[in-house]
Amino acid sequence: MSELETNIGRKQENKILPLAIKEVSLEISGRRFIKDISTEFSRGGVSVIIGPNGAGKSLFLKLCHGIITPTSGEVVWEGFRGRDCKKYQAMMFQRPTILRRSVIENLLHPLKCRKVMKSDRELRVRELLDQTGLSRLARVSARKLSVGEQQRLALARAWLLRPEVLFLDEPSASLDPSGTYALEGIIHAIEKAGTKVIMTTQDLGQAKRLGRDILFLYRGRLLERATARKFFDSPENDLAQAFLKGELLWWNRKDLTPPRGFN
């Protein structure tokens, strides 16, 4: 991983953080998927969003990234004073969008769209291809890659934009342990370079390994936020405790106490 850090190790400047989420709700076709979430993300470290399926993790990530507009509330980049804060962010989706092109063309595409100089983009891509182990596949159609290789490609493509904030939606979903290990190595290196990583995962071990702080979402609500150590050692919320024990979160369970005002 040391080689990877040579490229990824370029330190990020702080342009847009902190990110403030102010009473954000999202309603689609009369159903509320995100309910009055308020929180803040500051520079450094990996923030991991966990919760059961349907908790709203991916939607919350997309709201933060600005590709979905909240029904109410505000997503504010406190440090940002310009017009376009998108160029300081990047996102890797749970099902990565792989263009119908070769691997190298997939990597070059966002750089071309962002009008990065030709010499610079070719240098960046060549470096990253070597470091992510994708160079032997550079001319191969990206859609012919295995799932793990596509995940790595998508992460590399997001990272090429050198974002200040990187959103990762279940980056290691459907990866085997060695693929997950390789991916986590890249995420570590990215975080070390000063990029703020906000990610979702279903893998509690991964959340423990990568997370500086943990956000626990359930049915569109942020029930708990704590440092990773505190969350995994002694979660305050009953539902979070049950989730960590691997118990199903049935809403009507009498022995679990939801927070006040939860409906």
Added chain:
Amino acid sequence: MNDFMEAFAAAFALIVGLDEYLIEIIVLSLSVSAIAVFIAGVLGLPLGTVLATVQFPGRTAFVVFFNSLMGLPPVVVGLVVYLLLSRSGPFGTLGLLFSPTSMIIAQVILILPIMVALIRQVMDEIWREYAEYFNSIGSTGWQNTKTLLWDGRFKVTTAVLAGFGRASAEVGAVMIVGGNIDHVTRVMTTAIALETSKGNLALALGLGIILLILAVIINICVFAINDWAESHYE
């Protein structure tokens, strides 16, 4: 059966001997269809892409409208273009009736809806897949269009070929607006109709064979392009 075999032999003789009259008709047919496909492509590509990627009021109505036009009866198109271009029609002063231009106009009207519908379908499929990514990298509308066209180039080509196939096989509309005038507007399909009625089966069959070969070539191209694209990029 004997007549048929004789006609067949004569037709082959015409084709192999590169009969001047036959070649003239083929060249005119292909030129008219190629120009019509080019114009329909220039109009259809942006129209299909806009219908797939831009949300605007009445978009669904537009899509339904273009889909319905795919089934336009060629003779009706011929009749409408005839009325528009005839001396008493609104464009009568242009003097375009019974010219290759009028045939191109009729063919454009016939194949434009097919190309718009097929291009929209191709673009829509890719757009649904790429939209979140485009949104995430903050690319502009023009950059997105270029990406969609490039990534959909093989399927767009098959849509263009489908348009060409339809245009070159069309008879009703070009017969009405072209008038099937010898050395001016006589194309393969109208010549086949005329020569058959005259009993000149050799020429009709020769042209028929060329049309069939053309249809087969177009289908081979469509299949090969799709197959190649699927094995390389899908």
